[in-house]
Amino acid sequence: MKLYIRSSACVSPQNTFNHEGFLNDIVEYTGTRLKAIEPDYKQFIDPKQIRRMSHVIKMGVAAAKQCLIDADVAMPGAIITGTALGCIEDTVTFLTRIIEQQEELLPPTAFIQSTHNTVAAQIALMLKCHNYNSTFVHKGISFESALFDAIMMLKELDADNVLVGGTEEMVDTSFKVLTRLGLYKRQPISNLLLFATPSKGTIGGEGAAFFLLTGKDSADNLAELTGLKILYKPKSIEESITTFLKSHLLTIDDIDLVITGRNGDIKNDEVYELLNNSIFKNTSTANYKHLCGEYPVSSSFALWMAANILKGGVVPEIVGEDTNNGEADSPKTILIYNHYQNKYHSLMLVSAI
Amino acid sequence: MSSSVYIAGVGAISAIGNNVAEHLVSFKNEEAGMGDITLLDTIHRKKLPVAEVKLGNDELAAMTSLPANISRTTLLSMVAASESLTDAAIPDFGLLRTGFVSANSVGGMDKSEDFFIDFLADNNKGKLKNVFDHECGSMTELVADKLGISDFMTTISTACSSSANAIFYAARLIKNDVLDVVIAGGTDALTKFTLNGFNTLMILDKEFCKPFDEHREGLNLGEGAGYVVLVSEKVMQTLAKDPYCKLSGYNNSNDAYHQTASSPEGTGSYLAMQGALKKSELTPADIDYINLHGTGTPNNDSAEGTAIKRLFDPHYPPMSSTKSYTGHTLGASGGIEAVFSVLAIKYSIIYPNLRFETRMEELPFEPETKYLSGQDIKHVMSNSFGFGGNCTSLIFSRI
DSSP: OOOEEEEEEEEOSSSOSSOSSSSOSOOOOEESBOOOOOOOGGGTSOHHHHHHSOHHHHHHHHHHHHHHHHHTOSSOSEEEEEOSSOSHHHHHHHHHHHHHTTTOSOOSHHHHTTSTTHHHHHHHHHHTOOSEEEEEOOGGGHHHHHHHHHHHHHHTTSOSEEEEEEEEOOOHHHHHHHHHTTOBOSSOEEGGGTTTSOBSOBOBOOEEEEEEEESOOOTTOOEEEEEEEEEESOSOHHHHHHHHHHHTTOOGGGOSEEEEOOOSBHHHHHHHHHHHTTTTTTSEEEEOHHHHOBOTTTHHHHHHHHHHHHHHTOOOTTTEEEOTTSTTSSOSEEEEEEEETTTEEEEEEEEOO | OOOOOEEEEEEEEBTTBSSHHHHHHHHHHTOOOOBOOOSSOOTTTTTSOEEOOSSOHHHHHHHHTSOTTSOHHHHHHHHHHHHHHHHHOOTTGGGSOEEEEEEOSSTTHHHHHHHHHHHHHOTTOSOTHHHHTOSHHHHHHHHHHHHTOOSEEEEEOOGGGHHHHHHHHHHHHHHTTSOSEEEEEEEEOOOHHHHHHHHHTTOBOSSSOOTTBTTOOOBOEEOEEEEEEEEOHHHHTTOSSOOSEEEEEEEEEEOOSOSSSOOTTOHHHHHHHHHHHHHHTOOGGGOOEEEOOOOSOHHHHHHHHHHHHHHHTTOOOOEEOTHHHHOBOGGGHHHHHHHHHHHHHHHTOBOOOTTOOSBOTTOSOOOOOSOBOSOOOOEEEEEEEOGGGEEEEEEEEOO
8 A cells, every 4th residue: 555645844943834945045053953933823823822832832733734734634534743852841841830839839731731742632622633643752763653653544544644743842941951961062063064074962953844644646745655664773774774675675776865864973973974885875865954953853854855855856955965876856766764862763765656 | 454462461550559469459358549648759748649659669679670760650660561571471572573662641750850959950950860761752662671672662642541542552563463562551650740730730639539429529640550461363372371352442532622621522532432342343232341531530520421321321331440449540541451451351350439429410320339250241441531632442352
């Protein structure tokens, strides 16, 4: 059974949401944290609610609704989201009040909106959608877990289409803690020079990307989602990639473009360097984390990007790393390979329709 | 896709027992697990009863050979998950495609709370070790590593229906031939975060909770973990002992009414129960026992009761809320109650709904109040409903 990406909408630190053109108006950031560009939420959310909603809920709801509009689908057969940290803004707010107010006179709103399933729940609530609704919260494969569920659901014929997305917000507290944990660079850097001088650490990001997956063939589909593989501490990623491609009756020679999760951190990027000198040697490669930053569901940005590259037939100059091999024009088959802190690896295969 | 999924092992820890055998004794003796708060440093001590697991982190660590300074959520998970795997005694486990699908709602919040006190005073302070495993996924990863599972793992968090959805997802991983064996369920430890959160919603009973009673006043929070081991038909045939039962039906529906409250007509609960029946190709009359979500809040029990009335009227099976023993264990409740549902089939028992006195005015039925043994139980429905309108029902069937 073939599965297609019918539509996709993405809120990110770039002009990716309801924007004319595709990655043609690149935003440069100097620092180690990229903040999402906020859409005009009034189109999607009741103004009274906008004030009460945290950043991640608003981004998620806007991306989900735009994705449905683009797909011309009023009621999805299922709503599935992935997020590692969930509603961290409301979580921090409630935790802070518990400590500062010594557990007295706490307002409930932050707690109510702190549960990890809030985004998926709010989408269901706004659509009055009673169908399957789930949220995956597994670190760097939260989005892939959601996508895996969506693929199974379509294959089981339990839904005609599935709205699936990845959402993550960065707040001052998480940025500070993750910086202390050594995830980000110690010096400010231009995101556009992220790969120029590799050093320790990356840059933080955030965003929300949603996809409407369907088994229905249509000329309006963005791309075909051909395969997905999630790996935990693989012994050899090179072998895993070969096996994955083989399971789809492909070899690396069939891949026109590889989008990798390079993030500017020397240690993180080691594996991509190795592969660029081995299995990816003769394949065009592209990067994306200089545009959106590193975050646990950043692969949802990569999938949005791959779908749009396939639909438009153009690899934007800003993402191409090694496009000398000529095949990068009008790619037909894209492999996305990302890993999160060298533990969780994922492979996504996307093809032109 | 049509192959059956079998339950080969069970494991549980809650306020009424540190393993499955202790739970069975507590049920029979009608011993509830609630009491004063002893583990949390909170102003609610002596005011709000909770259902604590009766072991400190040092004791849990000793049982699991994990360090004592990690999140209690992980320690509880490890106790129950390893019990379930030992119970299943699957031959050649290491040669099979295995997975761990675990759920929780608080993650490492107990440790993050400690971190945050110092962090708030000075953002450069606070032991990073305490916040390193804040994410819900960390609990799953630590336990999967310890159990030697690496083929597949993920974490689900849909509030109070989390671990029912984990079991549901696990069954589909087997049916889709992704895995042969999955340990699935969930875990949650009591934290100041959840205690205060539920307190702000004014749905905590200051006395021991009275699910499905006309005069119910709210829930008691609990903690624990519960897991079932799901296996494919092929693996089932290699087992040395008979499997407990099958997971024959499941459904996840959304109430789509309010972020925290249930709709008066219980739309989500109704759709979940109805969908699970349809999946298992059963009718309401086939259900021999319902393990209720039954939190004891006026809103939940009214919505769930109304939905049961719509679906089951006029023939009501025996039903009870085991939260009258364990309190509401949030992300763990679906896993713990799945274990209870499986045991109800295995030992032909129905658990009493403790402290029930007065039938709810709007309902023509009431929960079972006595411990019943020797019951002919073929099919058990287990309900788990949560914030965000997330409603999931599971059906377990005798083989």
